[in-house]
Amino acid sequence: MAININSKLCDSRESRLGSITGFSGSLNDLKQDLSCGGGCVENKGRCFSQASSCPSNCALGQLSGINDAAIVHHGPSGCAATAIGISSNYDLLAGALGRDRSHFAYTCTDMKEADTVFGSIETLKEVILETYHRYHPKVIFIGASCVSGVIGEDLEGLLDDFKGEIDIPIAPVHCEGFKSQIWATGFDLAQHAILKYIVKPPQKKSNKVNIYGFTQGLSWNTRSDIKQMLGAIGLEATYLPASASVEELEHLSEAVATVTTCSTLGSYLGIGLEKAYGVPFVRSLPPHGIVGFEDYARQLAKIVGKEAEMEAYLQKERDFYLPKLEKVKEKLRGKRAVIAMGPGFGANYTRILQEFGIKIEHLLAWHLDKQYDDGKQPTALKYLTENSPNNFNYSVNDLQNYEFMNILNNVKPDVFVSRHPGSTVWAMKIGVPAYCVYDEYNSFGYRGTLRFAQTLLDIITNRSFAENLSKHVRLPYSKWWMEQKYDALYEGSEVKELVDVK
Ligand code: SF4
Structure with missing residues (x-):
């Protein structure tokens, strides 16, 4: 359904986009189900939540x-x-x-x-x-x-x-x-x-880029990286909504483009501004990891016709950071991971870990958007279904800790990467080292990607805290539950749907 910014109501994602909170299968299953326009991906209701x-x-x-x-x-x-x-x-x-x-x-x-x-x-x-x-x-x-x-x-x-x-x-x-x-x-x-x-019709065009995000790039001084990248093509950032003023929001229609660090978060505003005021919404991969950052930078540069300037900037950064990144990747190659995040970040971080040579065993998305309000499939998910080097288990789980505890116990990965603080602690309790991607700019650009790879390596190699913790924790889950298998790809698995808890 197209966005109408004058409408009194904005319907739920379930009714507008057909989004769901329950699915259990593999990436290939999902790809196949999405190929019929998303209509084949049915919601699996839970009898316990x-x-x-x-x-x-x-x-x-x-x-x-x-x-x-x-x-x-x-x-x-x-x-x-x-x-x-x-x-x-x-x-x-x-x-x-x-x-x-x-x-x-x-x-x-x-x-x-x-x-x-x-x-x-x-x-x-x-x-x-x-x-x-x-x-x-x-x-x-x-x-x-x-x-x-x-x-x-x-x-x-x-x-x-x-x-x-x-x-x-x-x-x-x-x-x-x-x-x-x-x-x-x-x-x-x-x-x-x-x-x-709040947003008013444009009076003039500015050189601003609307950046819709969560934490505004303050950690790790990422704002200076964003400033440099935009500066290379003569643009400046308007960060929103956090710490924005009403006056800044009034002028969003005058921007050169809208980008977002997470399309699950920012697609409604981007598509709405595009439809109502013609502000282009950049539908690139999110700016994380090498592939994502370069796609984001190039698509933005194309809008202002400054592709050559952007290529010069990217080459300089590549020369400095990529040799360092290659050395860390050598040590990460072949490690195994489980990921749990919102659907946009989940597809995104799966791609980044695959860039590092890490094998993804299972991706849990907090929900699934089959499409956005422009009728297009989320870019990061589409990229994943078309480029993943291996098939893996994919399930949709709205922060149901009991489900991913079961999965972690069966898979026993080298690392659990999640994005919601209440989730990583549970992995640590069963001895799985975990990392919470709390900062949305954690792996922004070349510098952020290198830093993220180094952090992952530290976490995977320094496992003693999680292992010791697991020896002193009494879980609220029974042995019976922890040993259930519903993974679509695991040998001997028979149950493909979400399991009723007795
Ligand atoms: S906090 Fe609970 S009662 Fe309040 S709006 Fe949300 S679901 Fe409803």
């Missing part, structure tokens, strides 16, 4: 990064618990960048049981007014919750009541948790609100 995450957490977490925005969360205070981590992280980021965050606020209507009967629109109005007068933000996002959604609170209906009193955009965000099992739907909801309520 551990806790996962909620789209409102994602949506409001993203929007909270905007320095002069306020969030009014219309729900029980428990839903707003997400604000705890958000405040400190983004305050630190703004501090590091020297940006003003004094107008940011995260407030909540604290809905109670009686509100589910009588409604609490009046309370919501009061909280919006109080937030506006106390913090003077440049935009107020009203975050919905399951409770406000179930009782049908009319968030759009109250906007007229503030005319003449509040002269900033007030943007309802329909992030009711029950709306989607895929937390990444929250990314789309946040970006829909930015597109609908």
Whole structure:
């Protein structure tokens, strides 16, 4: 379904894109199923599920990064618990960048049981007014919750009541948790609100590139690498949404192009800007590893007609970093890995580890997008299905730790590479060295790829911590469960579907 930035609602990924949270098979199975337009990839429902995450957490977490925005969360205070981590992280980021965050606020209507009967629109109005007068933000996002959604609170209906009193955009965000099992739907909801309520039509063209990401390249001083790469073709970055200002967001339509470090995260905004304002969305591989970085840099350079300048920059970097990388690759070659991440990063990091000569045994994606809003298959997944040197197990798992614990126990890889902090610790508990790719720029460009390869080698060769830890941990999983096999490729395996827990 094409994006309509004027629409009141942005539907879930399940209904827009046919995305799923359960699949068990191999990469080749997936390739075959995707070849019929994605319609053959059916969701495998679970009869048991551990806790996962909620789209409102994602949506409001993203929007909270905007320095002069306020969030009014219309729900029980428990839903707003997400604000705890958000405040400190983004305050630190703004501090590091020297940006003003004094107008940011995260407030909540604290809905109670009686509100589910009588409604609490009046309370919501009061909280919006109080937030506006106390913090003077440049935009107020009203975050919905399951409770406000179930009782049908009319968030759009109250906007007229503030005319003449509040002269900033007030943007309802329909992030009711029950709306989607895929937390990444929250990314789309946040970006829909930015597109609908903040971005203005272009007045002039700038030399800016919209970079939609998570952590803004502060670790490892990656910003200097990004600056150099863009500078080689006369461009500058606008980092968003974290630590962006409302004014910067208003001008996104004037940019040369939109790129993202993770297409699972940023595709909605990129495709939306392209459709509404003609800003090209770069559909390259993400800028990680050598293949990904070069594809990203070249496609960006092509948009501004500066391919020769970019090639000169890439050659200089290659000459410096690739000989060093080759030496590390020699030591990594033949190691075995299991990867668990969101679908974009998972396909992406699988490709990078394969560049290092590491054999992938199993890839777990937190969900699967068969396509994006332009009807195209995610680039990193497509590349993987067409170029992987070996077939491997592929499953879709929305952070169900019990499933990947079973897999790790069966596969016993040299390393587990994951991207969500609550997952790597479990691998360590059974003696598998693990690495959390928390920083999205971890393997950006040549320098980042070399650093990542060196870190992996350190982790694989220094295993004693994980091994010792495993001797002192009592797992909550039974021996029976840990020895179940459902892998499609393992010898003797009979079960191909997700297993019922008895
Ligand atoms: S919105 Fe719903 S799923 Fe999300 S935290 Fe609140 S009650 Fe839970």
